[in-house]
Amino acid sequence: MTRNSVTATAKRLVLSITRMTIHNGPGIRTLILFKGCPLRCLWCSTPEAQKDEAEIALYPNRCIHCEQCVPVCPTNAIDLTGGTMSVNRAVCDNCGKCAQVCHTEAIKLLGQEMTIEELLTEVKKDAIVYKHSRGGVTISGGEPLLNPEFTQELLRAFKKENVGVGVDTCGHVPWTTIEKVLPYIDFFLWDIKHMNDEKHRKFTGVSNKFILSNARSVSERNVPLYIRVPVIPGYNDSEENIRAVCEFARDLSSLVNVDLLPLHHLGKARYNSLNLAYPIADIPLIPDDVLHNIKKMVESYQLNCSIVG
Ligand code: SF4
Ligand code: SF4
Numbered sequence: 591m592t593r594n595s596v597t598a599t600a601k602r603l604v605l606s607i608t609r610m611t612i613h614n615g616p617g618i619r620t621l622i623l624f625k626g627c628p629l630r631c632l633w634c635s636t637p638e639a640q641k642d643e644a645e646i647a648l649y650p651n652r653c654i655h656c657e658q659c660v661p662v663c664p665t666n667a668i669d670l671t672g673g674t675m676s677v678n679r680a681v682c683d684n685c686g687k688c689a690q691v692c693h694t695e696a697i698k699l700l701g702q703e704m705t706i707e708e709l710l711t712e713v714k715k716d717a718i719v720y721k722h723s724r725g726g727v728t729i730s731g732g733e734p735l736l737n738p739e740f741t742q743e744l745l746r747a748f749k750k751e752n753v754g755v756g757v758d759t760c761g762h763v764p765w766t767t768i769e770k771v772l773p774y775i776d777f778f779l780w781d782i783k784h785m786n787d788e789k790h791r792k793f794t795g796v797s798n799k800f801i802l803s804n805a806r807s808v809s810e811r812n813v814p815l816y817i818r819v820p821v822i823p824g825y826n827d828s829e830e831n832i833r834a835v836c837e838f839a840r841d842l843s844s845l846v847n848v849d850l851l852p853l854h855h856l857g858k859a860r861y862n863s864l865n866l867a868y869p870i871a872d873i874p875l876i877p878d879d880v881l882h883n884i885k886k887m888v889e890s891y892q893l894n895c896s897i898v899g
Pocket of ligand 2: 652653654655656657658659660670675691692693694695696697
C-alpha cells in the first residue's frame with residue numbers, strides 16, 4: 591500500500607487544528623480534531639465532533655441581517671423574519687454555501703476535508719517548537735482512529751518528518767486498527783468513562799469491553815498510556831468507580847499518569863449553535879475539595895495523578 595496509490599487524494603473531515611496547546615501530552619503540541627465518534631457520551635463537550643459529516647453552526651447574535659445568505663441557499667432553509675436568523679435544519683443539507691458568504695461568521699461550516707499532505711504542511715509549521723519543547727502533534731476528535739488506512743498513512747508521514755505523535759482515543763475501535771498505528775505512536779491519551787459495563791452503555795451508548803481490553807493490549811506492547819477520566823458528579827465519581835479505575839490502571843505496566851478531567855460547562859454554547867438541547871445543564875460542577883480527594887485516592891494506589899483543565 592503506497593501513499594501515492596492509496597492515500598494521496600484521500601481526505602478526512604477535520605473539525606479544527608489548534609497550535610501551541612499544552613494540555614494534550616508532553617511539550618507544546620498541535621492538536622488536530624477529526625470529526626466522527628462512535629460514542630455519544632452524555633457529558634460530551636464537543637458535540638460538533640460527533641458526526642462524521644460537515645454541518646453548520648449558527649450564531650444568530652452575530653447576524654447583521656445583510657441577507658447575503660438567503661439567495662445562495664439551494665433549499666430555502668434560511669429565515670430572517672421576526673428579527674432573528676434561523677435555519678430549518680429539516681431541509682438544510684449542510685452544503686455550506688451560506689457560510690461562504692456570511693462575513694460576520696453568524697453561520698459557520700464545521701468540518702473541512704483535508705489530505706495527508708495538507709495536514710502535514712500545517713503540522714510542520716511548528717517543527718522547531720516541537721523540537722525545543724519535546725512536543726509534537728496530538729490527534730483527537732471525535733475519534734481519530736476511525737478510518738484506519740488514512741490514519742496509518744498520516745501517522746507514518748508525521749513519523750517520517752520526526753514529528754512526535756500522541757493519540758487521544760476513546761479506545762472503542764477494533765484492535766486491528768490500533769495494531770496498524772502502534773509503530774508510529776509515542777503515547778496514547780486513553781479515556782475511561784466508567785468501569786461498570788452497564789453504566790458505560792447507559793452513559794456513552796457503547797460497552798467498555800473493547801476500551802479496556804485494547805488498553806491492556808497497548809500496555810503489553812509498552813506504549814506509554816495516560817488514562818483520562820472525565821469526572822462527572824453523580825455519574826462516575828463514586829468511590830467504587832474511582833477505585834475500580836485505579837485497580838485497572840495499576841495493572842497497566844506502561845501507565846504514565848492518570849489524568850482527571852473535571853466536568854465543565856464550556857460546551858453549552860456549542861450545543862446551542864447546533865440547535866441541540868444541552869443534556870447536562872443540571873449537573874453541578876465538582877467542588878475543588880472533592881476533586882482533590884479523588885486525586886489523593888488515585889495517588890494512594892501509587893499512581894501518578896494530575897487534574898487537567
Ligand atoms: S448549509 Fe446550505 S442548505 Fe443549509 S442553510 Fe446554508 S446554504 Fe442553505
Ligand atoms: S449572511 Fe450572515 S450576517 Fe448576513 S443575513 Fe446571513 S447569517 Fe446574517
